[in-house]
Amino acid sequence: MVTMRDRKAWLTGGSARCSAPVEPRTHRRRLVLLGAPGVGKGTQAELLADHVGACHLSTGDIFRCAKGAAACELTPALTAAVECMRRGELVPDSTVLALVAERISCLRCEGGFLLDGFPRTVAQAEALEKLLQKHGLQLDAVLSYELPLDQIVARLSGRRTCPNCKAVFHVEARPPKVPGICDHCSCTLYQREDDRPESIRVRMQAYETSTAPLADFYRQRNLLIAVPAEGTPVDIFQRSLRALPSEGRAPRGPK
Numbered sequence: 522m523v524t525m526r527d528r529k530a531w532l533t534g535g536s537a538r539c540s541a542p543v544e545p546r547t548h549r550r551r552l553v554l555l556g557a558p559g560v561g562k563g564t565q566a567e568l569l570a571d572h573v574g575a576c577h578l579s580t581g582d583i584f585r586c587a588k589g590a591a592a593c594e595l596t597p598a599l600t601a602a603v604e605c606m607r608r609g610e611l612v613p614d615s616t617v618l619a620l621v622a623e624r625i626s627c628l629r630c631e632g633g634f635l636l637d638g639f640p641r642t643v644a645q646a647e648a649l650e651k652l653l654q655k656h657g658l659q660l661d662a663v664l665s666y667e668l669p670l671d672q673i674v675a676r677l678s679g680r681r682t683c684p685n686c687k688a689v690f691h692v693e694a695r696p697p698k699v700p701g702i703c704d705h706c707s708c709t710l711y712q713r714e715d716d717r718p719e720s721i722r723v724r725m726q727a728y729e730t731s732t733a734p735l736a737d738f739y740r741q742r743n744l745l746i747a748v749p750a751e752g753t754p755v756d757i758f759q760r761s762l763r764a765l766p767s768e769g770r771a772p773r774g775p776k
């Protein structure tokens with residue numbers, strides 16, 4: 522089972538420090554994960570983080586953690602980001618970057634790191650590169666999870682939501698005990714507008730447009746590794762491990 526590390530430095534920033542990996546690592550992995558919604562990137566991030574002993578860094582987790590924290594516990598960049606979200610605005614690049622910069626001690630964590638959901642734009646990728654350079658750190662690889670559009674649509678359009686308790690099911694991956702009925706409150710499940718194939722195609726197009734330049738950015742730096750996201754999470758995970766660059770001169774652990 523996945524043993525999640527506390528990632529304190531990532532979640533709260535400032536002077537907090539993350540717990541050390543369970544086993545000492547000979548080689549730190551500093552990775553960025555890219556992938557459209559529906560390719561299973563979040564699951565891969567957790568499996569990989571656990572396997573290589575890295576901190577799994579998703580900006581979404583910072584925001585979720587901030588919701589439960591007192592205002593006085595929030596770092597300056599996080600306060601700014603929370604205010605943006607309260608106004609319903611997009612958090613600007615400069616604030617996202619300041620958030621990451623406040624968490625630099627996590628980027629130096631012993632087990633390395635695995636960025637998930639950041640960078641999202643070329644501007645953010647450039648800023649990240651500068652930040653890492655300033656601290657003498659380097660990315661090892663950027664894993665890009667790829668799945669044909671039709672398969673993404675098939676996966677995402679299987680989602681069914683409960684109108685009452687908001688529980689989410691999937692007709693294949695996580696079916697309710699009785700087809701079409703919520704396990705928790707017995708209401709009739711429905712397909713959200715966002716989960717209809719036409720809406721998914723529109724969203725995927727927008728995703729492609731915004732991330733294609735990001736993939737090019739990392740391709741030019743010889744960091745981009747495309748990983749086919751077909752098959753089960755375990756299949757994809759094994760593929761990810763094989764795709765990672767070899768550990769250089771560091772002694773190789775057992776497979």
Ligand SMILES: [Zn+2]
Pocket residue numbers: 528529530531539576626627628630
């Ligand atoms: Zn950390």
Ligand SMILES: [Zn+2]
Pocket residue numbers: 683684685686687688703704705706707708
């Ligand atoms: Zn329900």
